[in-house]
Amino acid sequence: MNKRYVMVHDENKCIGCQACNIACRSENNVPEGVTRLQVRVEGPFGEAPHLHFKYNRVSCQQCENAPCVSVCPTGAAYIDENGLVSIHNDKCVGCQYCVAACPYKVRFINPITKAADKCNFCKDTRLARGEQPACVTACPTDALYFGDANDSQSEVALLLNTKITYQEKTHLGTKPRVYRIPTKRGGIES
């Protein structure tokens, strides 16, 4: 493997504004009715006045140990040389085993291509042009970071080394590559 692409979502900076969602739809021609990426503003949780929202990025987690890949009967789902969970459209038979297997519920059948689809970090659109993924480019509050965690000088490597992060459903052994910086509640005392 050459690279280890990861996404870091800082939930402190995220405002749930959906700029990422729209940028993703535009860049990747995501048809109406299906979604590669959204941020769900969940809550508020807690007791007033100590409430808080959860800004939950819902998109492919780019698992190192991806259940969608293990269950795919035709080899359409695969992990590429940079660790990106990818799909050979022409090998996909639309059986939806991957849709059922995904613990993050982020796979769907694309109504245009009729193949399984999901976030691929803009692998064949922006990444192919040497650009950052659409969501990262658009994010108004700089809540998203993307890069190669194998490169120790990269911003994401630095973040993973210095910030507290968590991943969703790690108990399943999927080893997701979307990292989240959890909301840090409480004030900075003056």
Next chain:
Amino acid sequence: MIELNRRHFLKGAGVSGASCALASILPGSLAALEKQPLKGVSSEVASICEMCSTRCPIKARIVDGKNVFITGNKEAKSFGGKVCARGGAGHSLLYDPQRIVNPLKRVGERGAGEWIEISWADAYKEIATKMNQIKQQYGAETIAFSSKSGSLSGHIFHLAEAFGSPNTFTHASTCPGSYVVAAKAIFGTKMKRDLSNSKYIINFGHNLYEGINMSETRGMMQAQMDKGAKLVVFEPRFSIVADKADEWHAIRPGTDVSVALALCHVLIYDNLYDRDFIEKFVVGFDEFAAEVEQYTPEWAETISDVSASAIRRIAHEYASHAPHAVVDFGHRATFTPEEFDMRRALYAANILIGNIERKGGLYMGKKAPGYNKFAGENIAPVLAKPGVEGMPKSSAIRIDQVEKQYAMMWSSGGIYQTILDATLEAKPYQLKAWVMSRTNPMQTLTDRAKVEQTLKALDLVVSCDLYISETAAYADYILPESTYLERDEEIQDKSGKNPAYYVRQRVVETIGNTRPSWQIFKELGQSLGLDKFYPWENMQTLQLMQLNRDHSLLENIKKMGYVSYGKPLMLREPEMVAAFVKAFPNARSVDEDGCYATAMKFKTPSGKIELTSQKIEDMAPGRGVIKHRNVQLKQADEFYFIQGKVAVHTNGATHNVPMLANLMSNNAVWIHPVTAGRLNIHSGDAIQLISSVGSEEGTALVTPGIRQDTVFAYMGFGSKNKELVRATGKGIHCGNLLPNVIAPICGMNLHTTGVKLVKI
């Protein structure tokens, strides 16, 4: 072969659910784009967004002549090359098959939705004939002209002036007017916020994380998360900005002024204010101090439900960060009829800590003429203002000019709501027609029923719009404007701490038979026989006139999209002044303390900051001093009804844009669990809100993020005209519940009222 067959079978079966969703895609819309590969050569055009009124600099990527992706323009540093969901969905508006792309003429009853297509020439001719008839019979002033403010209002107001009507209105009195009028009263000019450098931010429901203003939203987030600034939010609802705050106080709706005045009380009587600054730059302090002596935190607690100890502590914390601290003066109104004094009280809390022209405080925009004077050389080009000789001066008074107290309103567009009384009650005289451009008073004015009556009562209603908006549905003629991605416009000033310009330019070829509004109102003017007031040919002639025929400068602004000159300058910030003087050898010499403080000028009668204003006292006796007045916003058995902005829609404008309608097409009503329990309401239940002017049915959202005595809905939803297919009948229409109440001095329409809540 078997595998192939099986594969195709499975594919067909697998997507049956999704196919249903797909069937709803309208032909010719984005669906057409989706079939195109996006890889390969692409080009970008720099322009200005128009999905809201912030006007962020953008770049639009074009593939095969089609706009496919919009992002921010990195040249504008404070905007960070970013774009919000609305901005990113601009192409969804552009290619929406429900856009009106040919002029329409009403054939049925007004508002019945029966239209025929008409040529531009015939539309101009018919409208001009009718307008001239009205002018002859009743006078030009009986035609009102209104527009969304900004670049669009210039051309329709030029027409109004040439035609001879003084009655021009923008949406200011329904949205940002009060902070502008309050700033004019105190500083003589608008002020800007330096949120990104602030170390302590006090926010009264200015929800920058949902009502996104890109540079300010980014500035506040950077201050908070990267630099550790503390954010205190007073808001009745747990909004996104309340969530991101270090402290959230669920203040009683409409009582912000009491907390702001109590903060001022503590600053003055605990001796936390900047005495030196007040002495040098402020008049009317003594009167203000005498007035606020009674406004103790304990008093404010009884009105606002914010604890006195919190107010006292916050005032001390705020002062300890002076001058790099700010009380945000807010944006959209109007929480209380005492809006003017509420905004003045917020400015007062800034003035007291002397944060004017200091990092993290308030400052004045540095446009080219003033900036060049400081620099002693021409750092930035100065825009010429193309004017036309011999414009008629109407002798009629404006319909909102009957009361002296509103004298500060006119340059900001006047009191929009007065169109209703002038039409329905001939106050101060009878209006006969209404010509409007890109404005949606059916959503943004209050008392929708009255707006409808007004539109039905007029002899002529003309609407220039992109869609058959809720208001355009009541027009006699709809003149379809090209979207911002199909138009060229004048060079715009975007100066902040240093001068900057940018320009909106055409990104793609015009779709259908639409025209830019400058052309529409020029051609209508010509049809009215007003040719002599249109000496310019097209937009490029105008742009070159602005830039004194400097072709290369025009090319550069167009290529970069945004051009910034010089260095950031705040007159009382030593580091900035030092860097400025270093960069420009001919710069004005500095004061003893290394600043330009003595050069600070305010366009008030005294030339100073006026905490108390004789001018206001003369306009409205008893209102010269900032004070608290009791107001009743609801009856005892009612709930406060409040509204707010959401990040994916703009007020009355974007609810039909496909991508945005898909994100959110409804506004559930926020109800506290205790309230909901008492009324046996659960999330998802159908509920009814009843106010003094109307009733609305909607869906309940039970959440602890709202006060028990308050209900909340995002504004702009619940359109009642069938033309807006994706928006009509979905959610609560706020304007249908809000009574038409005009706030003193600032002329704002009130946005807080009482409602009864019923489960249905």
